[in-house]
Amino acid sequence: MGSTSCGTACAWQRVAMATRTVFLVCYFGIIFPEVRTVFEKPSKDPLEKEFISTTDAETSMARFGHLYRANYVYEMRELEYASVLQIGSLKNHYLFRHKSHPRRSRRSAIHITKRLSDDERVSWAEQQYEKKRTKRAMVRDSAENLFNDPMWNQQWYLQDTRMTPSLPKLDLHVIPVWQKGITGKGVVITVLDDGLEWNHTDIYANYDPQASYDFNDNDHDPFPRYDPTNENKHGTRCAGEIAMQANNRKCGVGVAYNSKVGGIRMLDGIVTDAIEASSIGFNPDHVDIYSASWGPNDDGKTVEGPGRLAQKAFEYGITEGRNGKGSIFVWASGNGGRQGDNCDCDGYTDSIYTISISSASQQGLSPWYAEKCSSTLATAYSSGDYTDQRITSADLHNECTETHTGTSASAPLAAGIFALALEANPDLTWRDMQHLVVWTSEYDPLAGNPGWKKNGAGLMVNSRFGFGLLNANALVDLADPKKWKGVPEKRECIVKDKSFEPRLLRANEEVIIEIPTKACEGQENSIASLEHVQLEATIEYSRRGDLHVTLVSPSGTSTVLLAERERDKSPNGFKNWDFMSVHTWGENPAGTWVLRITDVSRRIQNEGRIVNWKLILHGTATQPEHMKQPRVYTSYNAVQNDRRGVEKMTDFVEDHTTQENLSERPKLAEDASSSSDQAEDKIPSEAMLHLLRSAFSRQMAQKRLPKKTGSEKLNIPYEHFYQALEKLNKASQLRDSEESLYSDYVDLFYNAKPYKHRDDRLLQALVDIINEGN
Template sequence: MRMSIVALSITAALLAGCGSDDKKTPAPVPKVNTAPTTADMTVDVSQSILFTGKLEGTDAEGGLTYSLVDPADLKLGTFTLVNKSTGEFTYTSDANEGTEVVRFKVSDGQLQAEANLTINIKHGDPLFTYQWHLKNTGQNAFAANRGVAGEDMNVSGAISDNAMGQGVIVAVVDSGLEIAHPDLTNNTVNGGSYNLITGTVDPTPFSGSATAAHGTAVGGIIAAEGWNGIGGRGVAPKAKLIGFNFLDEDPTGKVTNVQTFENFAKSHGASAYSDSARVFNQSYGYSVPFPHGFDEDETEVYQDIATQSFDGKGSIFVKSAGNGYDYYRFRTFWLPGDYFTATTENPANHGLPFHNSNMSSDNANVYNLVVSAINAKGKLSSYSSVGSNIFVTAPGGEYGDNDPAIVTTDFMGCVKGSAIAEDRPSTPFHGGLNPLNPNCDYTSTMNGTSSAAPNTSGAVAVIMSANPDLTWRDIRYILAKTATTVDADIAPKTVTIGEGEGAPVYTAIPSWLQNAAGFSFHNLYGFGRVNLTEAVKLAKSYAQDLGDYVVTEWQASAALTKAIPDADINGVTDTQVVADDLVIEAVQIELTADHLRLPDLAVELISPAGTKSVLMTPYNGLVYQGVMDKNDPDDLVKGYDATPMLSNAFYGESSKGEWTIKLIDVNSGSYRFVKYDQGYISIPNEADGKLKGWSIRFHGHAAKSAS
């Protein structure tokens, strides 16, 4: 008890002392935590364009953290909280229209506040979600089967970077262009087109056929207007179009041939009618069953416009490779002899292309950027012509019934074009019964390298808009450098020479190669599929110096009489030493060789670095020798006669050193083909061929010296 009294006395004394000492520090005031504040927000976004914003939030003490209340509430798009400390976010949606409400909160670690972010998606394109070539989500595009997600041209990043083709004019040289189409009219140059038959500024075709609608479909792939609430959109939705009906026919019969050289010049940049265009789309071509040379007049136009227009920056001519892998048409249909008996296990023509793209001399012209077609599964389109002249591949799709084709513009109305009303429309999208296409203004069956070319033309326009100072050669470099390697594990295509065990096997189409300059190349795909987002990135930071453009003179071999042994994998070779030290941008040859059965021959070119390019595959469709009039000297085909071929496989390598050409005969047996109006036709194997000569020419720029 005494101890308790003492303790209490001490405590009282201490308390009394505290209260009476003026020098003591006052007791601290408790810190008050102010609650963070936020507010509801509303933003407007456009379909498929990445939106960047910042969530509202303040706190007197600082140190906020942002988060979503329930991320599962997001239904229409993708919301990414880029920075949880600042509230920075991105949002993108492929929805045509709609409203998304995002509930978010801000917290200082103790207290929090919540608010709503309302996102209004406006001005979309209802068919965009079916345009797998722009963004492949695995959709079917009104076909029976779906594509593979991601197998597209990677367009979204370029669009979000505001590279949409603005300021670039693209010429559609085709059947014509329906400039009144509601998805095209705002993106056509007023008065800029030309009708090569009537002389007016309206190139709308006369016929209402699906064939006549071809150019309108092409125009939509390039530059259908975006974010206007109708249809789909083009690869370059802010580019401008001019149209020329170069492939049209005069219904009156007064103009018997539209495809004259005069009209070629008018529509390909060599006149005031078309010199405003910096990109020329040529979704046309021809396949012939015999070797032939360049049209010198047309080649001169190509070279002049490609290299000299726009103050030397030049223009780009985009060209479809052809649709003749299985067969082609020249007045009638020409097919391999085993076409009708082929199976999956034993494909027709040994699995090789009947129409090699180098068979068409305009495709061997370096000023044409030749494009093959790829489908929605990331494989070569079943019909696409291929060859060493392919520069890139781009979406062409399949036929739109079983597997996706391209969704694009068609003639307006349900009585003309591809989407017409009929008893059994080819797809549920056609015929006027689909709510997305009630007026049949759009088609879902556009395909072919005719679609791959405008996909590339649109991409070129976008690249130009990202950096208007680029030259035609810069753009080719960018496409080659940024292209996506597709179908990476594709097996080589081979043929057996002769019969029996141990018979040699010839590789007619090798797998992907990497040349000595580091570029990957394949005869089916060129440098790969167009990758637009990466191309725009490189265009905006472009620093490559390609130097002055150099074209060497043709360097010819001596006159030769070298026998081509029959069915011998060793073939025959000849070598030329090249002194010029150029960085290669393209290589052309002209070949002269006698052979009475040209489909037996493969033609290879080997560079000093050892890169091998197959310029002409065997079992090709050069079969005219089976139907020629042997008594008519003008109809006689003895073989190759200064026949041009182009290869892009050597891009970036040096031209200096030994170049070797090699011809291999792969067949000593029988050979036949089908000419549709005559039936099966055989070509005898009567004599060994002869290599008689060849010339080589390089396009490129001078190599930099070591200093």
């Protein structure tokens, strides 16, 4: 590339629109008599008359050099050059673009350069060439030295810890936000938990007593009760994730390390509805964000939500908190996965007022403890298998920890990210924040997990992860007051059938209820763009845990509102329970909804009835401004690697067809061997073509050799290998089918590679066979 002719300005850019060669021409040292000879003008021009009559060459250039240059530039533009530009503030230095020399020509234009240099009016001329420059972004080498806190380098979820950009990016993209000077200043977060060790060296500087209270002992000091087992460490750990001080040589760094943090001690004793309400509603005009990593028992058999007082506290918070903009409530989705629990039975995470946060492991997988539900809005990182790293934070007794786990650790990370957004735009409402989360969360880093679907508004969503992994930089960028227009006023439309009669339900049967609606069209509460959907229902049943409830929207989006829970043997059913979903966010609710309630347990003694129901639609009369263009999903790895110059690859697996059968895709590579032009139409890059020819061909896999294209070696960047593998991995039928070439590939290489993570092993195997071929 070093010999390629330039196409724009001084530095060549491949994205420019210009199509001609560029030359830099300088005019210093030109003598007057030569100028006079070339640019003599009719005597009627008074300026030219004065110019000609001057006898002192130095004075002439000082007084009339602008006229000389103007005439010369005019002549150049009229003859064979275009787009004449001055070089910054350099006097007498101009950039010319020759009309006849193609931008992409690899030969230099020596003859043009010589002609310019030989011109008696030109002191110096040279052709411009591309210069390789790299952005000095905070990648691993610089990020690891960004702070002097001893555990900073263990905070893998906040910095890019990859040794090579070809590996999957894990962090929450927080560093670019810090680079903009946004660190949580002026934002107050309180942690509702078992207390806060506020004199901890890594917390004290950011401690806010006005955001703190002890409702267990009814005093203003939230300091935790010490015991031999350190049982009350939870709140301090959660607070540390948010607001650990930076560069103080202690523990690690908080996501919003310049925010203010308080603690509400309310879990170390008897918890009542009054205590919960007091905690949720504490000082709402001072506290911006409430972070809660608790809820009803995650035992797989409990159904419980906020009491009457706590519910009123939520409602007061979103209407009156933050001076009317609404308090931000962040809730951990629950850790009952191993018990088969479902967070749709947790009324705190199932509330329209909370931002429910799930977890993903270091491997980008759903952890063993995570719960599935339709109310989860997004995901942050946390612990996973025993080999995975965990979360770093402050700990009791002025200690540090690297073992914080569960969705308890994910919610504070999210709260910290939201604090960054509020610093960038303090006017965000509670609904603005939810929209920002929905619109900027990333599906791609978690795409290898089952359960992804595209809803009727084009948004990818999953009951394990909500709308995906939080991307702090994207969220803060969109929240910029110069970009963010705010969302329209919230409306609520209630749909019910007054003539509905209770319906009987037995084992192995299904009750189907069709719900036609115009979404309150023609009324003041009409809705055209959905946010939350609630099904309020009373269901009597002999074994509650055997029920399965599904709601299908008019756009065809199928949402599981309740999954079976084997441990839930209760005969109490559900009494006016609100099943809530965010999976139809952005859809138009007008049309026919279909409610399906089933029991597939084969327990023939089970029976009950659907007593009543109503559908509550929450949304707006018009589409929010940011949703008027479709959401575009890009490879998370490619987006983050872009600052290193990694070329983006086009998906050949479309987002809305993750179930597409790609078992015949490798045949494209075989076809391509006879027609490269045809292959280009079917496969978007040579890297992908080469990948399919080698790694995903049974014959090639057995030989462990790729097919070469003649004698030419393919120097393909490693980034392409991972992205191509990633796209194929997303296709579930390709991955799971017995006939899959992907399965053959895994069988051959996976077990033989001593790498920690599965994706790393697959990547390394792919790199190996490419290298063998080259």
